[in-house]
Amino acid sequence: MTTAVIIVAAGEGERFGGELPKQYAKLAGKSMLLHSVELFSRLENIDHVIVAINSKHEHIYKALAPSMPEYVFGGARRQDSVYAGLTALAKHNPVKVLTHDAARPLVSPQIITEVVDMLNDFKAVDVANPLQDTIKKNDGGIELLDRSKLYATQTPQGFCYPTLMQLYEKYNDRNATDDISFALWANLNVGLVNGSKHNLKITTPEDHQYAEYLFKMKAL
Ligand code: C5P
Numbered sequence: 230m231t232t233a234v235i236i237v238a239a240g241e242g243e244r245f246g247g248e249l250p251k252q253y254a255k256l257a258g259k260s261m262l263l264h265s266v267e268l269f270s271r272l273e274n275i276d277h278v279i280v281a282i283n284s285k286h287e288h289i290y291k292a293l294a295p296s297m298p299e300y301v302f303g304g305a306r307r308q309d310s311v312y313a314g315l316t317a318l319a320k321h322n323p324v325k326v327l328t329h330d331a332a333r334p335l336v337s338p339q340i341i342t343e344v345v346d347m348l349n350d351f352k353a354v355d356v357a358n359p360l361q362d363t364i365k366k367n368d369g370g371i372e373l374l375d376r377s378k379l380y381a382t383q384t385p386q387g388f389c390y391p392t393l394m395q396l397y398e399k400y401n402d403r404n405a406t407d408d409i410s411f412a413l414w415a416n417l418n419v420g421l422v423n424g425s426k427h428n429l430k431i432t433t434p435e436d437h438q439y440a441e442y443l444f445k446m447k448a449l
Contacts, residue, residue: 343422356386358381380424
């Protein structure tokens with residue numbers, strides 16, 4: 230059964246600042262993107278790795294390592310980058326596909342494997358991290374939300390490949406910040422894997438500092 234992953238790395242990373250785009254910034258001595266690329270590439274339950282990059286960053290991508298995975302140029306929205314990867318994967322005809330943010334270099338093999346395995350029972354699988362803060366909504370007035378029913382979404386999210394292709398074609402005109410949104414629009418039953426606080430998305434320089442700390446702790 231063929232499983233592929235699309236690592237999306239085509240963003241501009243404007244909130245991060247710095248000389249290099251954030252997905253190429255060094256983290257524990259290695260480009261942020263390379264952490265996910267190397268992890269997915271060495272896992273036995275992942276057959277194909279494809280990376281969606283920004284065409285402006287092609288020279289940086291190619292210089293990361295002597296042998297980098299196949300890449301495609303992403304688009305203006307994250308979902309356009311995912312779709313470019315999905316289209317390029319058609320030649321491999323995968324059964325399962327994972328979508329992963331390059332900005333999450335600390336994802337664990339355990340989370341990846343749980344997502345792949347849960348796809349035997351669900352067409353879409355989300356990674357859910359419970360919230361610790363009390364959550365309120367400020368929409369003119371302040372509303373208290375029931376934290377026990379809320380979670381923050383992480384990646385990799387998993388899908389039956391033909392299903393995600395169909396969803397992307399059907400809902401292309403809508404805007405999403407993740408791929409499970411497409412499954413929810415189609416009322417699919419979504420499986421949930423437990424996320425981790427360590428699987429953070431690096432957006433700001435503070436996130437980057439915290440990730441450096443986590444890598445140091447991992448190495449001890
Ligand atoms: O912008 P955001 O933090 O949600 O981006 C999440 C991931 O999606 C990042 O790894 C980023 O590089 C990627 N992305 C992309 N194409 C875009 C926008 C974001 O591949 N047009």
